Amino acid sequence: MPDRILLIEDDQELGAQIVDNLRKAGFDPTWWRAGRHIEPQQLPGLALVILDLMLPTTYGMDILKELRASGAEVPVLVLSARNDTADKVRALKLGADDYMTKPFWPEELIERVRARMRRPTLQRGDALEVGKLRLDLATRGTHVDGAVVELTRVEFDLLSALARRPGVAVTRGWLVEHVLDPDREGNERTLDVHVSRLRKKLGVAVKVETVWGIGYRLGTEAA
Amino acid sequence: MRLRARLVIATVGVTVPMVVLLMWLDGRARHRAAAYALSEGTLRRLQNPDERARCEAAPATWGRPRRPFAAAGSTAGDGPGPDGTVRDRRPGGHRPPMPFPIGAPPVNYAYDEQLISVNPAAPRLAMADDVRTLEVGAVHVVPRAWYGDDVDVVVRTPWGSGPCAFVLTHGTTTPGFIGALLPASPIWLLPLAAVLIAILIAVGPVVARIRRLTVAVNRSAAHGFADAIPAEGTDEVAELARAFDAAGREVRAQLATKDQREQTLRDFLANTTHDVMIPLTVLQSHLATLREAHAAGAAPDPLVLTAAMAEAHYIGALLHNLAVAAKLDAGEPGMLKSPVDLNALVARVVSRHAPIARQRAIALEHAVPEHPLTAQADVTMLEQAVSNVVYNAIRHNRTGGHVALILEPQADERFRVRVIDDGPGIPPQQLERVAQRGQRGDAARSRAPDGQGLGLDIAHRVARLHGHQLTFAASEFGGLQVDLEGPTASETDPGPDADRDPDPVPAGNPSPPS
Numbered sequence: 233m234p235d236r237i238l239l240i241e242d243d244q245e246l247g248a249q250i251v252d253n254l255r256k257a258g259f260d261p262t263w264w265r266a267g268r269h270i271e272p273q274q275l276p277g278l279a280l281v282i283l284d285l286m287l288p289t290t291y292g293m294d295i296l297k298e299l300r301a302s303g304a305e306v307p308v309l310v311l312s313a314r315n316d317t318a319d320k321v322r323a324l325k326l327g328a329d330d331y332m333t334k335p336f337w338p339e340e341l342i343e344r345v346r347a348r349m350r351r352p353t354l355q356r357g358d359a360l361e362v363g364k365l366r367l368d369l370a371t372r373g374t375h376v377d378g379a380v381v382e383l384t385r386v387e388f389d390l391l392s393a394l395a396r397r398p399g400v401a402v403t404r405g406w407l408v409e410h411v412l413d414p415d416r417e418g419n420e421r422t423l424d425v426h427v428s429r430l431r432k433k434l435g436v437a438v439k440v441e442t443v444w445g446i447g448y449r450l451g452t453e454a455a
Numbered sequence: 456m457r458l459r460a461r462l463v464i465a466t467v468g469v470t471v472p473m474v475v476l477l478m479w480l481d482g483r484a485r486h487r488a489a490a491y492a493l494s495e496g497t498l499r500r501l502q503n504p505d506e507r508a509r510c511e512a513a514p515a516t517w518g519r520p521r522r523p524f525a526a527a528g529s530t531a532g533d534g535p536g537p538d539g540t541v542r543d544r545r546p547g548g549h550r551p552p553m554p555f556p557i558g559a560p561p562v563n564y565a566y567d568e569q570l571i572s573v574n575p576a577a578p579r580l581a582m583a584d585d586v587r588t589l590e591v592g593a594v595h596v597v598p599r600a601w602y603g604d605d606v607d608v609v610v611r612t613p614w615g616s617g618p619c620a621f622v623l624t625h626g627t628t629t630p631g632f633i634g635a636l637l638p639a640s641p642i643w644l645l646p647l648a649a650v651l652i653a654i655l656i657a658v659g660p661v662v663a664r665i666r667r668l669t670v671a672v673n674r675s676a677a678h679g680f681a682d683a684i685p686a687e688g689t690d691e692v693a694e695l696a697r698a699f700d701a702a703g704r705e706v707r708a709q710l711a712t713k714d715q716r717e718q719t720l721r722d723f724l725a726n727t728t729h730d731v732m733i734p735l736t737v738l739q740s741h742l743a744t745l746r747e748a749h750a751a752g753a754a755p756d757p758l759v760l761t762a763a764m765a766e767a768h769y770i771g772a773l774l775h776n777l778a779v780a781a782k783l784d785a786g787e788p789g790m791l792k793s794p795v796d797l798n799a800l801v802a803r804v805v806s807r808h809a810p811i812a813r814q815r816a817i818a819l820e821h822a823v824p825e826h827p828l829t830a831q832a833d834v835t836m837l838e839q840a841v842s843n844v845v846y847n848a849i850r851h852n853r854t855g856g857h858v859a860l861i862l863e864p865q866a867d868e869r870f871r872v873r874v875i876d877d878g879p880g881i882p883p884q885q886l887e888r889v890a891q892r893g894q895r896g897d898a899a900r901s902r903a904p905d906g907q908g909l910g911l912d913i914a915h916r917v918a919r920l921h922g923h924q925l926t927f928a929a930s931e932f933g934g935l936q937v938d939l940e941g942p943t944a945s946e947t948d949p950g951p952d953a954d955r956d957p958d959p960v961p962a963g964n965p966s967p968p969s
């Protein structure tokens with residue numbers, strides 16, 4: 233079932249385009265062309281509110297304030313044409329989760345909407361699961377597609393560090409400092425050697441991607 | 456009240472009491488002198504033994520002036536009047552008339568021990584007790600009003616008994632214009648007049664100069680304080696004029712600053728319009744090309760499409776830059792600092808430019824620490840500064856290039872935002888010039904690729920305003936490496952981001968909570 237998104241935007245053209253883009257991206261948008269307060273019975277099932285601050289009837293800030301006062305925790309992404317610090321600070325203070333300034337590309341909006349709705353990684357007790365990869369942090373056991381993979385201490389630490397933040401690039405520097413054994417003079421070269429060994433052991437099902445200029449990242453495509 | 460009226464009132468108020476006091480002192484002094492002279496004269500006369508005989512022989516008539524006074528313009532009268540004084544009644548008329556009234560010679564009246572006089576003209580003595588206890592040869596001055604010219608002294612005769620036990624001598628103070636009240640001649644008016652004249656002489660020009668100053672100030676004000684206010688002399692009025700002149704200069708300077716600011720604003724508006732018009736024209740041209748291709752039944756040229764998108768993106772960035780430039784021109788007051796989630800900021804910058812980077816097949820990667828970093832900053836300014844550096848790395852890069860944006864914590868509670876690319880970079884000799892941008896006040900805006908852009912200028916100025924360090928170097932990948940470093944805000948700093956969101960995922964950052 234697609235995520236329901238409430239869009240409150242008074243501009244006809246922009247509103248229609250956003251609705252269109254959200255629909256194409258697989259969301260289920262509802263569009264309010266005028267500002268009005270969000271009633272509690274409208275909240276269930278709502279995954280996100282996109283709120284334009286420059287609404288003519290009810291000032292966007294009031295809608296936000298009202299919404300948070302009613303105790304609703306639905307994420308709110310604020311749109312503002314005025315790239316004004318005071319507005320942003322105020323919106324965040326009133327409980328907005330993020331804001332976007334116009335102009336923006338449709339892709340940008342979709343990316344931001346997705347980022348707001350991204351679920352945290354599944355971590356049940358001591359287990360980390362990313363796609364086909366399963367890491368047991370307590371026993372330090374690694375499974376890919378259900379099969380056991382034998383990893384060295386460093387390899388396991390490296391993989392779990394990446395798996396804690398799947399899809400996110402982690403710098404070489406951080407990995408060298410936090411994963412490699414400081415006694416054994418770990419440097420970025422050593423790190424790269426560990427990574428290539430790790431990649432061989434994991435096969436194609438789990439991707440440890442090289443990120444240009446940064447380091448490595450655990451691919452989430454398979455997830 | 457006008458200055459003149461004030462002065463006149465003040466002068467009169469001071470001089471009149473002074474004149475009154477002086478006249479009172481003068482009157483008293485003359486009374487005293489007259490009383491002394493009268494008593495001396497009478498006592499000397501009574502020393503003469505014949506006088507006793509003469510008095511006791513005819514106490515009713517004794518005591519009339521024996522001879523006319525030569526001194527003080529006194530002259531013989533034909534006896535005291537019923538009130539005991541003798542006024543100017545020269546029966547003989549053999550003396551030339553005096554130009555002003557004169558006093559009378561002293562007259563004596565004899566009294567017995569019971570203070571009863573047989574002289575019908577003798578005044579009744581009221582202060583009987585004081586007199587009766589007088590020693591032989593002692594004098595009692597009958598109190599009189601200080602402004603009257605009568606002086607009476609009572610003397611106990613040396614023998615002190617008989618019908619001439621006491622002698623009352625009546626006289627006057629030195630005769631004058633109106634008795635004892637005023638000095639004999641109106642000469643006393645002279646200092647008064649002199650004082651008034653002196654005041655007028657001293658104050659007159661001052662008043663005139665103050666009037667001139669008023670006129671000058673009014674004239675200067677009417678011309679927007681463009682005229683100087685003349686200040687001649689060294690006194691207070693000149694000082695006032697100089698103060699007015701200084702105030703005028705200050706007003707002039709402020710007006711000039713305001714005019715300058717208005718001019719800057721007008722220029723800014725004109726430049727802004729110009730700056731936006733160019734990419735807009737380019738964009739229109741791209742769109743027209745696409746339209747033509749469509750009309751000819753051809754597929755839209757992806758290069759033109761990309762260029763059109765890049766142009767639209769550029770217009771957006773330019774407008775944001777112009778808005779920030781306007782705030783930067785306002786200096787500190789244009790800035791609104793709050794705790795800024797740098798992870799979220801990086802995510803916003805990346806997502807802003809990602810679509811354009813994708814269009815040019817440039818990989819835009821980013822890394823943020825697991826725990827969000829926070830810095831005290833104006834979020835709009837800081838975001839624009841980072842955005843400009845990232846946008847440069849994309850825009851001045853080659854197709855298929857790479858850009859990485861890395862936010863990392865540093866030692867001593869500092870953060871570092873590093874932007875690296877593998878584009879052409881900036882040659883070392885130009886690097887210094889680029890690093891020096893933002894030192895100049897006026898940002899010459901042009902899209903000419905000669906390092907005169909607005910983007911880095913704003914990045915520099917924002918960094919300076921926040922106390923951040925912006926450094927440029929060649930990146931290890933051949934392109935440019937730009938570092939922005941600054942202090943992080945302390946964790947305890949309650950910001951607008953604090954306790955607002957139960958969702959621990961930072962904005963735009965897909966990392967799980969740690």
Ligand SMILES: Nc1ncnc2c1ncn2[C@@H]1O[C@H](COP(=O)(O)OP(=O)(O)OP(=O)(O)O)[C@@H](O)[C@H]1O
Nearest residue numbers: 847848851880881904905906908909910911912935
């Ligand atoms: N990452 C980079 N790689 C190569 N050259 C760069 C890079 N960043 C900046 N430059 C050079 O420095 C110049 C100044 O950059 P700046 O951002 O100030 O202006 P601009 O990008 O030309 O124009 P704009 O005002 O639109 O930003 C650029 O014109 C470019 O020549």
Ligand SMILES: [Mg+2]
Nearest residue numbers: 847908910911
């Ligand atoms: Mg630039």
